[in-house]
Amino acid sequence: MPIKAILTDIEGTTSAVSFVFDVLFPFAAEHLPDFVLLNADQPDVAQQLQAVRELSGEPQADVVRVIEILLGWIAEDRKATPLKALQGMVWAEGYKAGLLKGHVYPDAVEALKRWKQEGYALYVYSSGSIQAQQLIFGCSEAGDLSPLFSGYFDTTSGPKREAQSYRTIVASIGVPADEVLFLSDIVEELDAAQEAGLQTCGLAREGGELPGHETLASFALIDLTSY
Template sequence: MPIKAILTDIEGTTSAVSFVFDVLFPYAARHLPDFVRQHATRADVAEQLQAVRQDSGEAAADVERVIEILLGWIAEDRKATPLKALQGMVWEQGYQAGQLKGHVYPDAVQALQRWHQQGYELFVYSSGSIQAQKLIFGCSDAGDLSGLFSGYFDTTSGPKREEQSYRRISQAMACPAAQVLFLSDIVQELDAAKAAGMATCGLVRDGGELLGHLNVTSFADIDPASF
């Protein structure tokens, strides 16, 4: 079955890992405490703070304790959904203020634009929140790329290393898994997508090998029609 849709990871795939760890995470760590203090009673923020209390098992935690928990999660790169949601809110302020620009590799920009023109549906699946994904592409250093994508998926669809997550995403895309090409730099994610029936391609921008999958060093080397 020919490929009709392309599902891509962000970190290490379309974008540099260093952008996330050296720019986004430090920005969130610096600005999240004051953001939470200022907006703790805002409905969407309050909902996520309550989720932090639930996930941490500290139902009675006050705002300052919740901030401590969040900063600890940032330090250990915890893939916690409420943390990702709050980080996204903080980053949104940074992007809107012009303090942040999303990094997307030039080869990824060119390929995504080409594939969109060729009629492939493009989707994103990242551990970062959907809001954060939209900001990276919508406020990228290459301009607003958000119009290229038909949809976004995050950990609310399930963990990225579990086969069932990719089955859910395929259903949500209304596209058979066999007609979806998944791109990532993490072999466990590629394995899970392959087990769900998707075609896979591994990005090895800094060398190495993702066993069991086609490996490329650039989006320029990917031809969806060849899968």
């Protein structure tokens, strides 16, 4: 069946992994303590702090201890939903202040714009929060790319290495699984998407192969008519 929708990962796929690890994570680690201390009583922040307490098994943790837990999770790249939500809030302030600009590879920008013009529906699935995803594309070095996308998915849809997560996303998109192409640089994610019936294409920007999947070095090489 011809491809009708494209679901793309961010880190290592549309955007450099180094942007996340060398720019976004240090920014969050630097600014998150003050952000939490200043906003702990705000309902949306308080909700995430409570989720950290529950997830860490420390229901009585005070705000200072919660900050310590969060900084530890940042250091180990923990895929914890409340951490991602709080990081997204911190990054939002950074983008708004002009301190951050989202990195998106030029070949990805060009391909996504072309696919949108050609009528394909574009979606994002990343372990970063939906807010963080919207900020990377909405405040990118290439300008506001958010109009290109029809929807965003994060770990609230399930882990990226589990097939059920992709079934959930496909059901939300409303397109048959075999008409959705998933793009990622992680073979376990591609395997899970394939198990769920999606078409897959691996991105290996530094070269190499993602076994079991067509592997390309650039968005410019993706031929949607070949699926």
